[in-house]
Amino acid sequence: MPFSEEFVPITPINFFQVTADCRHLSVEKGLSFPNLKDKTADKFLLPDTSRLCSEDKFADVSMAWHEDGLEFFVRVQEPFKHAYFPSVDLGDSVELFIDTRDVKTAGFNTRFCHHFYFLAEGVEGHFAGEITRFRTEDVHPLCDPNDLKIKSLIRSGGYSMHIFIPSHCLYGYDPAQFNRLGFSYRINRCDGFPQHFSVVTEDFAVEQQPSLWASLKLV
Numbered sequence: 001m002p003f004s005e006e007f008v009p010i011t012p013i014n015f016f017q018v019t020a021d022c023r024h025l026s027v028e029k030g031l032s033f034p035n036l037k038d039k040t041a042d043k044f045l046l047p048d049t050s051r052l053c054s055e056d057k058f059a060d061v062s063m064a065w066h067e068d069g070l071e072f073f074v075r076v077q078e079p080f081k082h083a084y085f086p087s088v089d090l091g092d093s094v095e096l097f098i099d100t101r102d103v104k105t106a107g108f109n110t111r112f113c114h115h116f117y118f119l120a121e122g123v124e125g126h127f128a129g130e131i132t133r134f135r136t137e138d139v140h141p142l143c144d145p146n147d148l149k150i151k152s153l154i155r156s157g158g159y160s161m162h163i164f165i166p167s168h169c170l171y172g173y174d175p176a177q178f179n180r181l182g183f184s185y186r187i188n189r190c191d192g193f194p195q196h197f198s199v200v201t202e203d204f205a206v207e208q209q210p211s212l213w214a215s216l217k218l219v
Helices: 038-044
Strands: 019-024 059-066 069-076 093-099 113-123 126-130 149-155 158-166 180-189 192-196 214-218
Antiparallel strands (some): 059 069, 093 113, 180 214
């Protein structure tokens, strides 16, 4: 039997279904955006999957949910150099991939899938936005970028970003009825390899593979 010329991914992460808990954030305690501090964010850290992705870890990502939306706190231990738009993956940026129904049977983006980008430093007024690509039958209006909230702090040795995605920007988001999310991220560097959570870009097109995104249980 001849060998196939097609490359078969062997990154360890491809042999696992990543699952994790996403903790509830009580907004009644005054911890919601933009007042979330580093020590509070530590309680909501997502697992580090860099070894499974065969990558060097350079960022920490915290995530929390509440009825009004999703909050993230990203700390990057690499100097911020340059951001680009619209090719956000070529520079320093954070990309978040969210499926509000955690559908694992589709090999394409459904109407419940979202692809967001966030920049610590704006490019011609662009700081955040949704760039999800749908099939024709699943197309619906993307969220208004002005509704995505971001607060950034750039230091000499790295930068941090506090992100809030309101519920009306998340099609199908209903924690009372669906207690799981499909989720992944890609944190890009201007002159280095990115850090992933559950899908490695060299193996798959992460923005088009929601069935491979991690499953997060809203607890």
